[in-house]
Structure formats: C-alpha cells, structure tokens
Amino acid sequence: MNLVVNGDAESGTGGTADPVTTVRGWKVAQGAPALIAYSLGGGYPTPTDPGPARRGSRFFAGGNSPRTTLVQDVSLPRSGPTGRRAVDAGKVRYTVTAWLGGYATQEDGARLSVEFRDAKGTPVALSVLGPVGAADRAGRTGLLERTAEAAVPPTARSARVLLVFTRSGGGTSNDGYADAVSLTLKPAGGR
C-alpha cells in the first residue's frame, strides 16, 4: 500500500499551469505548486512523453516560485506485519519511488526525499531521489523513474516526505516535474 496520500497529483484543485495554494494530502511549505494536466500542452509533459506508464491525468510542477516545497508526514503502521514490533525487530523494508523530470534542456528539477524519524523526531534513515537533470533526460521534456530501497531502522515511527521543485536561472516558470510518488513497506527476513 502506498503510504503517500495524493502522490499522483490526481486529487484537489488544479489541472492548469496556474499555481494552487493547497494540495490534498500535502502541506505547501514554500512557494506554490501547479498540478498540471498531461493534456494541457504548451510544452509541458504530454501523455506520450517519458513518464509513468499509468500516469493518470496530472503531474506536479513547481508553479512560478523559484523554490516550491511540499511536505507530507506519514505515520508508520502501529501493528501488523510492518507495524512497530516488526520495525523494532528489524523486519521491515521500505521502497520509495518517484518519477522526476523537467523541461527540454533546462535544469529546473524536482527532488523527492523521505526521512524516517523516531518518536522524538530524530532522523534515523534517509533516501534522496533526484533531481533529474537535462542530461539524464537527454534534453527531452519528461519524467524518469527513480527509486531507493532500504531497511526501516528500529525505533522509526514516522516518515517525512519532502518534494522540492527548483527553478534554475531566470524565467518565471518552475519546470521541475514529479508524479507517481510512492512509499511502501514490506516485511523482511529480519536480523
């Protein structure tokens, strides 16, 4: 099960390149993102550009701010095969995935990170994906898949997911793009 709410940008207001002030499931910590429809055109990623196979109708973009940040705090399950007891026994692994991209040869980018925290909020694990540069995209508009997998350390109780869009140089539009953000847990063999 994907623990990230609205990691696919499908919920809430949006659909155009205009920035929005709220995004379902996320806290807008900085700037204002746009939730753009793949059908919008105008140079934005389209249904046929590189991106998730099942991409839905919309993706995240950085809006018009030089830096736009979305934050989502995820509580880890209390019980079950990936619950606290299993985490503290070292028997849970996580996988974080995101499709990240940008526009043509520009270096605007999107970065997705997940920081696992103990009950006091101290970081105990970290995975950082992206940002994907123009060279990674071979100068083509689109999104590429990035993923990381690791053990959930004992004492982890929550995860903070941070999605950061950065604009490079001048211009107005922050063309860092992201879609299909997911964080999943699975039972592992243990120590």
Add this chain to the structure above:
Amino acid sequence: MTVNRRDLLKSAAAAGALSLAWPLASGLTPAQAREAAENLGAEYDRAPFTLGVASGDPQPHSVLLWTRLAPEPLAAEQKLPEVVEVDWVVAKDPGLRRVVARGTAPASATLGHSVHVPVGGLAPGRHYWYAFKALGRTSRVGRTKTAPRGRVSKVTFAAANCQAFHDGFYAAHRGIAREKVDFVVHLGDYIYEHGQVGGVPEKHVRDHDGPEILTLADYRKRHALYKGDKSLREAHAAHPWFLTWDDHEVVNDYSGTGGGAPFMRRRAAAYQAWFEHMPHRDSFGGSALPDPEIHRVRRWGDLLELSVLDLRSYRSAQNLPDGTILGAEQKAWLKKTVDRAPDTWHVWANSIMLSQLRGRPGGSYMFTDQWDGFLAERKEVLGHVHKSGLEDLVVITGDWHSAFVDDIRTDFDEPESPLVGTEFTAHSVTSGAYDANWNATNGPLMGKANPHLKYFEGNRYGYDVYEVTPERFSAHMRVIGDRRDPRSPVSTLTTFHVDRGKAGSYEDEGTKNSPAQYRRD
C-alpha cells in the same frame, strides 16, 4: 606520537614514496589509503569509532550526542550490516559509573551509519561524560556540558573557522580542546571541496584524498579525511559545539538557491554528508533532511543569547537590488528574535563578514559574497536592530582567514550613523591568509577606507575565546606559532573588550602593542 611529521614527509618524498602514499594516490584500496595516511601522521580512533565522538546544541536539560561507525574511514561504503544498533551511555563521571541515561540508537547505512542522539532529562549547567558501544567495541569517552538556567555570572566559549586540511595541522583545535570553555562555535568552512593542491611537503603539510568532490560518497570521504586529524576529534570530544556552515562545505561562493538540477543534487549530497558528520540537532522545524535547519536561538542562562545564522541555504545571487543572504523566512525569524530579545548579551554566529569592507579609499567592496553583496538586507536588519533598541550585540564571524574588529553601524557609509554592535572576525584554524607583504600594505589601506574598522591582523592562525560576564564581553585572540606543527603552542595575541550597555570595543591596555597590520588609534 613522537614522529616528526615534516621529516617523515621529507624522507618519504626523497624515497619517491610520497606520490604513492600522500597525497593518497588513486588506485589504493580504502584500507591501503588509510594505512598510507596513518604512516604519515594521520591517526584515527579505534574502529568502528574511527571518527571519534561529539556533542552539540546544548540546552538546559538536553544535549545531542553524535558518532559515526566507519571502520574504514576513507571507504565510500562501509562493510557493515545495513543497520547497526549502537548503545550509548551518559554519566556524571569520566569513568561512566554514575549513569544518568542510556539507550540504543540505530545507525543506518542510508545515513552513513551515523547516530544522532538527543539526550533529555539532564540537569542544567553541568558536565556529563558519554560513550558509545557497537560491534563489541567501545568508543572514546566524550565530555559535554548542558546550558545553565537562571542567573549566570560567566560564560566562556571558543569560535573556530576555516580549517583547510592541506594548509596545516590542527594545533588550534588542540588548543580549543584544552581551553576551559563552556562550548565551541564553528563558523564554517569545516571542509574544503576542491581537489589536491600538491606541493607536499614544502608548501603544504598534507593533501586532499582526490579530485574535487561531487557525490555523497565523495563528501563522506572528505569529512572522514578531515577527522583524521586527532586534534579536531579531541576538540569535539572535549566540549559541546554549536554549528553553522559557510560555502566550502558545498562549493566556493555558492548560493543555496537558483542552481540547476546537477548542482542541487550536489548540494543535497554535501548537506547530507555534513549532517552525518556533525553533532547537529535537526527536525525541530518545518523542513527535513537533506536540508538541515541550522538557524536557531539558544540561551546561556540570563547572560547570553546566541543566534546561529545560516547564510548559505537560502541566499539569492549577490548584488541584486532585492537580494537576500538570509532568505525571507530566516530574516523574519531574526527580526522577531531581536524584537523579543531579553536584557542580555546577544551574539550572532555569522559565517561571513557583516561589516562593510572596501579595499582602499574610494574603492569597491572587496568581496560581495559577504554581506556587502546584500546591501539592502543589511541595512534593513541593522536598522531593525537600532529601531528595536537592542543593546549589547556582538557578531562573531569567520571566512576571512584574518582577524578584524569592526564597529557595526546602521549605515557604514555614514560614520556618524548609530553604532549598534561589534563584530569580531577570527583568525582561521589553518586556511591560508594573504601574505605578510599584502597584509602590511593593505591593512592601513583598509583602515583608511573603512572608518568603522578598528583592527586587522592577517599573519597568524588560531581561534577566538570569548569571556563574558554581566559587565563585560572580552575577545581573546588565540594564535598558534606554526601551522606546520601539530603541537604548536597557543598564545594570546591581544584582547578586545566591550562594556555592557556601551556600544563599541576597546583594546586591552596590556596587549595594545602586539603586532597588527592595522590598528585605529
């Protein structure tokens, strides 16, 4: 260790072995690289705690403890289980018998097997000792101190900055480790990102381990290399530290915003590695790794309020009419901190020079990477300090590799504008300054060009020790004799004082005749 390192380097060079051993030649395995480094003077703690222990961000009831498991400090990946459980203990005595707290923390490969443990429930204003245990081994014992509460009659602290590994041994940190201070502030340029400089042993005592660093693995190795100087580990183990950073923790003169995707990836790698190697308390704010939140305000009883600034993460490009060195959020926070300030000494930990600095009369600003590149914001912030009636402001600064004392005025181009504080810019630990000729020529020129500049000395290396009482703030400039000597003795070059309730500094009568390249009489 009794070996004379310079002689060792010379004999290694004569034998033609230096290119294989130090600088650390490419192609060596991590174990060989470490052995080569150790043969030529580097000393690491016993594995897996090779990089030592540290504490930071002391508060009345809490302090942050740090270590990192790195059995092969110069390896990109450690041969360790993915997660290692690390036991920690805090006691009232160096023998760790009177235990007051203990626990276990996970060291994850995703964070370089570092651990950061915020220990609570401690008593204010007292020393504690601590150690870690993992994989059947115990770390060295570190000492820390909590912040006091209530009435405080004295606080003493040190400030260090700019410690280029190749430019010298860390005799200054050896000195700091032996100082009777309550805490240490590091003002940045803890590591340098560039590649090898060569010229060992005649020009440099040692060198970087490879080319310019770009990736997380690179930054991890560079931090581990710097911690191979035992004096740095000693200073960390002796006192709690407050931390900020300057540019070289990432790359020279960078702005934290506006870069393209490849730079932002590099910045994230550098920031993560910095966190992994520092006793930094994070995650109390709205952000998260790999963007640690550095700026914070801390109190030392009723005597001192320390505001730690981050002048890199949120800055814009230089020389823009609406440019920012603080970023909008941190600026609002700083102004609010000024508004709410209690009646106490106010110290800003400021990585890069606040005061205006022209190179010669009528000349341009020397470096607009400093606050001189953010004129409107400086005016706004200092104007706010004046308007709010804040008194007893002392700004401590690094970056310049030379010592300066400045009056802080709300408008540096108007010598009669309100005087709102004093800035002490400290000597560097090792990073090279201008040469003696340049200093002798340009010291007086800078003095003439900057009416607020009271003192300049650029021929020495060291750190500052600040001694603060309710009546007086004294800055002791500690200097070492020779950067090439890891045990170089420390002396006090001069002392400046600021009296409580009276803006402006004055030099101690006893050291007024000490060498300097500029002194306003």
